[in-house]
Amino acid sequence: MTIGTYATSSSGFNAALYQDVGGRWSLKVKQSFENVLDNSEVIMNFGSQSAGKYLLEITYKSGSISWYRQASDVYTGTGLYALTDGSPVAGDRQFSVYRGKYRIEVPAESVDVTIDAGNRYIIPS
Structure with missing residues (x-):
């Protein structure tokens, strides 16, 4: 929305x-x-x-x-x-409709997380 x-x-x-x-x-x-x-x-x-x-x-x-x-x-x-x-x-x-899940991998930051489409992920500092 x-x-x-x-x-x-x-x-x-x-x-x-x-x-x-x-x-x-x-x-x-x-x-x-x-x-x-x-x-x-x-x-x-x-x-x-x-x-x-x-x-x-x-x-x-x-x-x-x-x-x-x-x-x-x-x-x-x-x-x-x-x-x-x-x-x-x-x-x-x-409005917009997002479908599915996305995997975010950033080995240098030890990040391997799956999020719902449309979500935002911020790498912890």
């Missing part, structure tokens, strides 16, 4: 991923984010999910939080749409 905080670095929110199971939204994963930097890409990490219809929601905002969206519908004909306070709005939210 691409999140704006209007030039602050102390805002936060909860993000939840739901799956449509028989016409009802079933919570799959929920994560909290604090001290979000302005215009940053915020990464949710969760295990593999089956094909289906999903809802990604931001709640319990603190400070200034804005989940960017396009001015018009980008994913036309897909059934994707953006909501604000439960009501449909023009445009689609900005």
Whole structure:
């Protein structure tokens, strides 16, 4: 998710991923984010999910939080749409999907670690 905080670095929110199971939204994963930097890409990490219809929601905002969206519908004909306070709005939210795991090996630094796609790894100093 691409999140704006209007030039602050102390805002936060909860993000939840739901799956449509028989016409009802079933919570799959929920994560909290604090001290979000302005215009940053915020990464949710969760295990593999089956094909289906999903809802990604931001709640319990603190400070200034804005989940960017396009001015018009980008994913036309897909059934994707953006909501604000439960009501449909023009445009689609900005998000990326990463799949898989990556192995990072740096023998000179004694690093051999596997991370989920989309994660960042910083070599300890």
